[in-house]
Amino acid sequence: MNTNIYLVRHAMSSYTSDELNRPLSEKGYRDAERIRSILLTENIDTVLSSPYKRAIQTVEGIAKQIGTEIILEDGFKERKIAEGLVENFESDITKLWTNFNYAFKGGESNLEAQNRGILSLNKVLNKHYGKNIVIGTHGNIMVLIMNFFDSKYHYDFWKHLSMPDIYKLSFDDNKLAEVKRIFKDKT
Template sequence: MKNRKGNDMKTYLYLVRHAHSVYTPDELNRPLSERGMQDAHKLTNKLKNEQIEVVCSSPYKRAVQTVEGLANNHDILLVEGFKERLLSSHPVDDFDAAITKVWENPSFSFKGGESNLFAQERGVKAILALLEKYKGKRVAIGTHGNIMTLIMNHFDKRYDYCFWKELEMPDVYKLTFEQDKLLNVEKAV
């Protein structure tokens, strides 16, 4: 598809892993820490020249707070598909062992939790909807490390458990798409 100037129509998605947050058991309303707020401000400054046109986010407060500076006083579209994967309905005894297990067996889920396959399907469905709705735009997406990695893994298997372990808070990856085909991934900040 060509735009009015005859150039290829590419869509740029900026997947933004949220900044550091204060730990509370309330996943939905867990806010950024003071350091997280400072890092979110720095992230906004680093991305100001990217000409972001649309800002979406997981409904979780820490994800919204991380990208709100990019919204330029426009509404942030909350997308359930970008919320973090639910590992289990109850706290797990050993988080590292639990997360390793779901990555080693993508169809496995703990009681009340999401398997990698289920969470990935949810996240990819949200991505494909954005690619259709905002074709040719630059879209920032506030999200979380595990679901972000699962989405990227759908398009390129190099983005796996080891990649997730190396993500920073915050972290941004710019994905370039033509239609629903991933052309390029680059670290954006």
């Protein structure tokens, strides 16, 4: 029996330094409505999300549409790159993807973040076996989860994600059987 996980990278947010409570932008709200419409055709059973506001807001439309509460799962929050701001995001993120064990002070290595994400994904697969599950999440942790199953999901793949984006991961008895992109923002 297949279990389908819809990893939804959050829509565009309005920048604030408050990582947890950063809301969607006007464009983000419009895109969240597009996400709701697309997911409505997928017979969704359950909706989970990172506790970050922008991830919740991206998937709350489908949760309301199917009449369910969003289950918050800390394991799907974005990976922490460092304590405080990084000096050069592009070179720092490249360094993290080059060495999966490397971590900046106060941050998570790719391996630590990946392990956190996979632990949460396995809980979801076991609890919601045979269901269609939406997970509102973030680009880096999303690709790290996908990378666990196939190394072709890496830094360059992450750089080409859109915001929002949706990947459907189909599991056959908790073994990844197929990955399919079902939405890409073209604007």
